[in-house]
Amino acid sequence: MITAECANILWKKTRLKELTAEEASIATHLIAHAGFEIHPTRHLLQAAIDLAIRIDHPAYDCVYLALALRGRRATRHVRCTTDAQAVSSDMAGAAAPR
Numbered sequence: 001m002i003t004a005e006c007a008n009i010l011w012k013k014t015r016l017k018e019l020t021a022e023e024a025s026i027a028t029h030l031i032a033h034a035g036f037e038i039h040p041t042r043h044l045l046q047a048a049i050d051l052a053i054r055i056d057h058p059a060y061d062c063v064y065l066a067l068a069l070r071g072r073r074a075t076r077h078v079r080c081t082t083d084a085q086a087v088s089s090d091m092a093g094a095a096a097p098r
Helices: 002-015 021-032 042-055 059-070 084-085 089-095
Strands: none
Touching: 002 021, 042 084
């Protein structure tokens, strides 16, 4: 998901004339070769939707939260939010993927 998000941002900035097509191309190359640790998310979907319903928060964000609750480090480039504070330790244990 993160690479698609990056591509969309570059497109939008190009559309708004904040970047040239060449700058967007360079940024795309840098992102593609940045060494991000990418995690598949398909196995996190059930935990994410369970969390989203339980804490009334967008499922999109809860995918990242489910990954964090699983004990895996997403990547140092993903900004941590206070979303995790919305989940008590009881909820986290019940909703974490097994």
